[in-house]
Amino acid sequence: MKTIKGPAIFLAQFMGDEAPFNTLESICKWVSDLGYKGIQIPTWDSRCIDLKTAAESKTYCDELAGKIGEYGLEITELSTHLQGQLVAVNPAYDKMFDAFAPAEVHGKPKERTEWAKQQVKYAATASKHLGISGHATFSGSLLWHTMYPWPQRPNGLVERGFKELADRWLPILNHFDECGVDACYEVHPGEDLHDGISYEMFLEEVNNHPRACLLYDPSHFVLQQLDYLEYIDIYHERIKAFHVKDAEFNPTGRSGVYGGYQGWANRAGRFRSPGDGQVDFTGIFSRLSQYGFDGWAVMEWECCIKSPEQGAQEGAPFISNHIIEVTDKAFDDFAGADVDNDYLDKLLGLS
Numbered sequence: 001m002k003t004i005k006g007p008a009i010f011l012a013q014f015m016g017d018e019a020p021f022n023t024l025e026s027i028c029k030w031v032s033d034l035g036y037k038g039i040q041i042p043t044w045d046s047r048c049i050d051l052k053t054a055a056e057s058k059t060y061c062d063e064l065a066g067k068i069g070e071y072g073l074e075i076t077e078l079s080t081h082l083q084g085q086l087v088a089v090n091p092a093y094d095k096m097f098d099a100f101a102p103a104e105v106h107g108k109p110k111e112r113t114e115w116a117k118q119q120v121k122y123a124a125t126a127s128k129h130l131g132i133s134g135h136a137t138f139s140g141s142l143l144w145h146t147m148y149p150w151p152q153r154p155n156g157l158v159e160r161g162f163k164e165l166a167d168r169w170l171p172i173l174n175h176f177d178e179c180g181v182d183a184c185y186e187v188h189p190g191e192d193l194h195d196g197i198s199y200e201m202f203l204e205e206v207n208n209h210p211r212a213c214l215l216y217d218p219s220h221f222v223l224q225q226l227d228y229l230e231y232i233d234i235y236h237e238r239i240k241a242f243h244v245k246d247a248e249f250n251p252t253g254r255s256g257v258y259g260g261y262q263g264w265a266n267r268a269g270r271f272r273s274p275g276d277g278q279v280d281f282t283g284i285f286s287r288l289s290q291y292g293f294d295g296w297a298v299m300e301w302e303c304c305i306k307s308p309e310q311g312a313q314e315g316a317p318f319i320s321n322h323i324i325e326v327t328d329k330a331f332d333d334f335a336g337a338d339v340d341n342d343y344l345d346k347l348l349g350l351s
Contacts (some may be wrong), residue, residue, distance in 0.1 A: 044082045044083065092322050098112070124179045133240075162205050
């Protein structure tokens with residue numbers, strides 16, 4: 001058993017144009033004052049990090065970590081959620097996902113894919129320079145538009161899609177291995193890796209690559225009605241990152257898992273700030289601690305009701321109150337003694 005680190009916060013949903021959210025220094029001070037000890041950095045935001053420079057310069061990384069350390073903070077992980085998404089994009093989503101890439105590759109799917117692959121590799125090298133062992137990302141998707149099999153999927157389509165996904169990721173995973181960093185896929189609707197079975201299909205195609213790990217976020221499992229506690233029992237050896245994000249699922253006679261094309265506030269399944277939804281975080285922290293997860297508990301805010309400022313203020317104490325300082329003693333240690341075989345035989349009626 002190990003004690004989870006935290007509280008930490010993912011900066012992606014908080015960066016903005018107004019102070020204190022518009023510079024790394026000011027947002028570091030803000031989250032530090034709220035009680036956070038770590039930050040997860042979105043690598044697509046140049047205000048937080050110059051990813052290419054971080055991959056090329058250990059000195060830059062040392063200076064970045066030092067700057068963040070002045071506020072009593074550590075970098076928990078770098079994130080390439082947006083770039084990872086672009087490693088694999090079905091043409092149906094080309095125009096919408098172009099917004100995640102620089103203008104020079106808009107309308108150029110092949111060039112955009114190569115750009116995304118390089119970005120994720122940069123993040124692996126930068127993580128090595130920063131002394132970070134895990135990295136947060138998405139898998140991307142070639143098959144999501146066929147998730148519900150109507151019209152019927154042609155035979156072999158799923159297998160072909162996962163083989164292609166693996167072919168794109170294997171060189172990246174090998175680079176992560178060279179860097180000594182785990183690639184932690186956030187299992188998430190919209191990605192080809194959206195539940196346990198799809199993750200296992202991917203693992204098989206990448207030959208159970210040791211760096212193909214998981215970012216655990218229970219909110220996405222509530223919306224899918226997946227048993228998120230048993231998921232930890234099954235995949236705990238692969239879970240290397242953790243998002244503390246809440247959700248609720250309240251189906252009606254009008255809407256269920258698919259949401260009826262409604263905005264988040266009107267869906268049966270919707271994200272909430274930690275503590276406001278239905279996720280059993282006591283059970284989650286207990287299981288992760290029991291299985292020896294010693295990474296960071298990182299608050300991610302995506303609530304459809306509560307403001308990000310209030311969510312962040314409440315998130316630090318929420319995580320702190322759930323972190324379990326694991327014991328190195330058993331409650332009945334006082335009854336222990338050296339083994340006395342003669343005494344044991346007497347208790348068993350053997351002498």
